[in-house]
Amino acid sequence: MMSLQPSHTPLPNTTISPNPIVKSQKEDISLFSLPPETLVDLALLVLHENAGIILTEWRTLLYRRMNVPLVPCHFSYIVPDDRLQQASETLTSLGLPLSLPDPLYVSTGGDLYSKALLHRITQSASLGPARFILLYPSSFCPFHPSELETVNHPLFGLDKFSVPLNVPTVSATYAFLVRTAAMYKRSDPARKTLLSELAQLSLYNLYDGDYGKGSEVEDDDEEDDEREIQQAVTIVRGWTWNAGEEWIGDALAEVVATSAYGNLPWMGC
Numbered sequence: 001m002m003s004l005q006p007s008h009t010p011l012p013n014t015t016i017s018p019n020p021i022v023k024s025q026k027e028d029i030s031l032f033s034l035p036p037e038t039l040v041d042l043a044l045l046v047l048h049e050n051a052g053i054i055l056t057e058w059r060t061l062l063y064r065r066m067n068v069p070l071v072p073c074h075f076s077y078i079v080p081d082d083r084l085q086q087a088s089e090t091l092t093s094l095g096l097p098l099s100l101p102d103p104l105y106v107s108t109g110g111d112l113y114s115k116a117l118l119h120r121i122t123q124s125a126s127l128g129p130a131r132f133i134l135l136y137p138s139s140f141c142p143f144h145p146s147e148l149e150t151v152n153h154p155l156f157g158l159d160k161f162s163v164p165l166n167v168p169t170v171s172a173t174y175a176f177l178v179r180t181a182a183m184y185k186r187s188d189p190a191r192k193t194l195l196s197e198l199a200q201l202s203l204y205n206l207y208d209g210d211y212g213k214g215s216e217v218e219d220d221d222e223e224d225d226e227r228e229i230q231q232a233v234t235i236v237r238g239w240t241w242n243a244g245e246e247w248i249g250d251a252l253a254e255v256v257a258t259s260a261y262g263n264l265p266w267m268g269c
């Protein structure tokens with residue numbers, strides 16, 4: 001089988017404090033009295049208007065756009081490598097402190113937390129209630145320009161306020177998940193998380209969310225499941241892959257047909 005090496009992306013030379021001091025306690029409390037979703041929209045507005053940075057939507061936000069019924073706990077975005085430092089400094093100056101990822105996040109998500117810059121959007125920094133904007137360097141989450149679509153993202157629930165966001169295409173999203181999972185050892189927490197996200201995405205994006213739920217008529221249910229599987233495989237087979245990455249289509253079609261996501265290639269297999 002194939003052997004790939006993981007990508008190790010150096011983060012900018014930024015000093016991180018677990019509990020950084022913002023401008024004043026009064027301003028801190030006032031800012032964090034806003035809902036996290038409002039703070040995210042404010043951050044997107046400031047990044048675009050003040051810094052001219054267009055982010056790429058990623059992970060939960062992107063999966064939700066692809067019909068996965070998720071309520072985001074954290075808000076993930078990809079930033080060009082040469083703008084990552086500026087984006088982080090902009091959020092810090094806004095009053096959203098740069099924070100170290102909790103060890104539990106790293107132990108369960110690996111590089112998906114250790115490679116990101118986390119900016120807190122809640123008053124509490126405790127593990128349970130704390131929520132973050134995660135900024136990923138584009139070298140860790142690479143997409144070709146042809147794999148991105150630009151959309152206008154409404155802000156504050158108002159159509160008259162919006163910012164442009166880049167959104168990976170459906171096939172590019174699947175390709176990233178398969179490609180990146182293959183870069184890690186089989187037991188790596190980042191790989192396990194990526195495969196879990198891939199399985200969930202496939203369920204709602206390719207199977208309409210009802211594959212394998214069962215029904216009172218077992219024979220009819222089995223026929224419906226088989227029909228959905230074949231439709232999903234046909235969709236995957238119809239996608240175009242980057243040169244040299246045709247193996248991604250073959251591997252994805254296999255796991256879509258069998259649900260054996262753990263059998264996708266891994267480093268050293």
